[in-house]
Amino acid sequence: xxxxxxPAVPTDAASTQDPDAGLRQLAAETFGLPxxxxxxxxGMRALVAGRDxxxxxxxxxxxxxxxxxxxxxxxxxQDQAAPDSSGPGSARRGPAVVVSPLIxxxxxxxxxxxxxxxxxxxxxxxxxxxxxxxxGAWEAAERGDAVFxxxxxxxxxxxxxxxxxxxxxxxxxxxxxxxxxxxxxxDFRPDYLRLGEVRAQLGNPPVVGLTATASxxxxxxxxxxxxxxxxxxxxxxxxxxxxxxEVVRHHKDKDKRRTVTKQVAAFRGPxxxxxxxxxxxxxxxxxxxxxxxxAEAYHAGRKQGxxxxxxxxxxxxxxDVVVATTAFGMGINKPNVRFVIHADxxxxxxxxxxxxxxxxxxxxxxxxxxxxxxxxxxxxxxxGTHTPDEESLLAxxxxxxxxxxxxxxxxxxxxxxxxxxxxxxxxxQLQETRAVKxxxxxxxxxxxxxxxxxxxxxxxxxxxxxxxxxxxxxxxxGYAETDACRRQFxxxxxxxxxxxxCGNCDTCTDGSAYxxxxxxxxxxxxxxxxxxxxxxxxxxxxxxxxxxRHEEDTITVLFxxxxxxxxxxxxxxxxxxxxxxx
Numbered sequence: 001x002x003x004x005x006x007p008a009v010p011t012d013a014a015s016t017q018d019p020d021a022g023l024r025q026l027a028a029e030t031f032g033l034p035x036x037x038x039x040x041x042x043g044m045r046a047l048v049a050g051r052d053x054x055x056x057x058x059x060x061x062x063x064x065x066x067x068x069x070x071x072x073x074x075x076x077x078q079d080q081a082a083p084d085s086s087g088p089g090s091a092r093r094g095p096a097v098v099v100s101p102l103i104x105x106x107x108x109x110x111x112x113x114x115x116x117x118x119x120x121x122x123x124x125x126x127x128x129x130x131x132x133x134x135x136g137a138w139e140a141a142e143r144g145d146a147v148f149x150x151x152x153x154x155x156x157x158x159x160x161x162x163x164x165x166x167x168x169x170x171x172x173x174x175x176x177x178x179x180x181x182x183x184x185x186x187d188f189r190p191d192y193l194r195l196g197e198v199r200a201q202l203g204n205p206p207v208v209g210l211t212a213t214a215s216x217x218x219x220x221x222x223x224x225x226x227x228x229x230x231x232x233x234x235x236x237x238x239x240x241x242x243x244x245x246e247v248v249r250h251h252k253d254k255d256k257r258r259t260v261t262k263q264v265a266a267f268r269g270p271x272x273x274x275x276x277x278x279x280x281x282x283x284x285x286x287x288x289x290x291x292x293x294x295a296e297a298y299h300a301g302r303k304q305g306x307x308x309x310x311x312x313x314x315x316x317x318x319x320d321v322v323v324a325t326t327a328f329g330m331g332i333n334k335p336n337v338r339f340v341i342h343a344d345x346x347x348x349x350x351x352x353x354x355x356x357x358x359x360x361x362x363x364x365x366x367x368x369x370x371x372x373x374x375x376x377x378x379x380x381x382x383x384g385t386h387t388p389d390e391e392s393l394l395a396x397x398x399x400x401x402x403x404x405x406x407x408x409x410x411x412x413x414x415x416x417x418x419x420x421x422x423x424x425x426x427x428x429q430l431q432e433t434r435a436v437k438x439x440x441x442x443x444x445x446x447x448x449x450x451x452x453x454x455x456x457x458x459x460x461x462x463x464x465x466x467x468x469x470x471x472x473x474x475x476x477x478g479y480a481e482t483d484a485c486r487r488q489f490x491x492x493x494x495x496x497x498x499x500x501x502c503g504n505c506d507t508c509t510d511g512s513a514y515x516x517x518x519x520x521x522x523x524x525x526x527x528x529x530x531x532x533x534x535x536x537x538x539x540x541x542x543x544x545x546x547x548x549r550h551e552e553d554t555i556t557v558l559f560x561x562x563x564x565x566x567x568x569x570x571x572x573x574x575x576x577x578x579x580x581x582x
Contacts (some may be wrong), residue, residue: 039234052231071096094169102331106150122148153191178209182221234320245505269320276344298324335362348472372480388462471563485513536581
């Protein structure tokens with residue numbers, strides 16, 4: 001095996017002066033990172049010490065370096081590991097297990113690690129590999145040669161896979177694109193819901209969740225779903241000041257389409273154009289091609305080979321623009337994307353932020369333009385509606401009640417007749433009630449559970465989720481229609497305060513952003529706003545919430561069961577609708 005030589009062990013004196021000397025040296029000499037960014041070293045240090053970490057940082061910031069250096073440090077210093085590595089937070093000798101939703105993401109990270117470390121330091125176990133390659137990966141992990149084992153979440157649905165991993169004494173459990181675990185998130189993946197259970201079956205190794213975008217409720221749910229205990233939460237790099245933010249308002253759909261096509265043709269690429277439907281991606285791509293641009297459509301309806309071709313052509317600068325649904329973009333790390341244009345309003349600011357963040361990663365000027373018609377919000381509300389199927393929920397519960405002991409999901413699918421994907425969705429809703437639980441032996445119903453009551457609770461949870469989804473669309477409307485600084489609005493949604501207008505959005509350019517009268521600093525000097533930013537509050541009807549935004553005459557609060565609500569400041573003050581949580 002050819003591996004880069006291990007860095008020299010620092011002297012005791014150096015270690016005393018700088019307890020992070022080993023990590024710094026590893027970063028500089030092995031990974032070529034002489035300077036670490038804010039949060040990277042803290043994350044590495046926490047993982048090495050056995051603490052859970054949630055890192056919310058944009059793509060290209062260096063999230064992956066946090067787990068890569070921590071895992072390599074643990075691997076190269078395993079002789080110093082405690083003999084008993086069975087407890088949470090204790091030193092472990094095995095590889096880091098990295099869960100990533102897309103094979104392309106796995107392969108990119110795998111190639112980078114093998115180029116740096118050589119040999120079989122990183123292996124992948126996924127459906128894109130032959131049986132002999134998968135067997136070789138397992139053997140490398142079991143010999144102790146593999147420092148990193150990459151898997152897709154669906155691989156961990158197999159009991160034999162989890163049991164084999166558990167025997168490796170896994171050092172770290174890494175969840176990439178961690179927002180996929182949250183049903184609050186914009187890219188929820190049902191396969192991610194089992195990861196907390198999988199972690200427990202692996203002996204609760206330290207876990208690190210990595211994501212490029214996560215608003216406060218998404219962060220909270222990631223921590224809950226992955227069973228994080230007192231995690232170090234790192235939030236860095238949300239402000240991307242080189243990206244100019246603009247919204248173009250339209251009344252007629254045909255005028256919007258004409259303007260979108262004209263604008264894309266005028267921009268210097270490469271760039272991305274997002275559309276709501278597959279049909280629209282094809283139509284826009286055809287129009288742009290007719291204008292002489294190298295344009296391709298990308299959506300889930302195209303064959304995998306075609307999508308792979310478009311993906312690679314875009315990365316190789318052989319396309320001027322990709323016209324895509326939201327199926328395109330996760331994990332794309334292309335530094336020179338000059339624009340991201342949305343022909344239709346996205347479903348949330350979470351997804352919008354991640355999509356526009358694919359531009360300007362080289363630090364050079366880039367543009368993010370949203371084309372907005374208020375009528376388009378109706379389409380998003382339609383897409384966001386997921387009415388619970390009470391009869392199907394009851395059918396699953398009846399099979400579970402009739403079973404003797406836990407039922408494997410495959411057997412449950414056979415007995416109910418539901419497809420695996422449909423069944424996963426139903427089980428997700430039922431698990432929200434806590435009456436249905438999934439474990440190593442299968443899925444079981446809580447003893448004594450009353451089926452109609454369980455269905456009712458599942459429906460209540462689903463309806464609350466719908467209210468939250470609708471409120472997120474309303475926040476998207478708020479961004480599109482605000483006269484205030486768009487960057488202040490966007491960052492405020494993610495819990496970050498930008499004290500002054502940014503100067504690089506359309507409302508700053510036209511001056512309206514500077515006409516806002518409400519001033520947080522002035523309010524503080526006058527004795528303080530009764531409901532300051534990030535304050536925990538309680539509403540008489542809607543329960544607990546968090547203050548997210550102040551404007552001249554309104555306050556925006558995120559409520560746990562209702563989502564985002566924009567309240568009249570006067571009504572809140574005069575009617576005593578809100579109280580500070582104790």
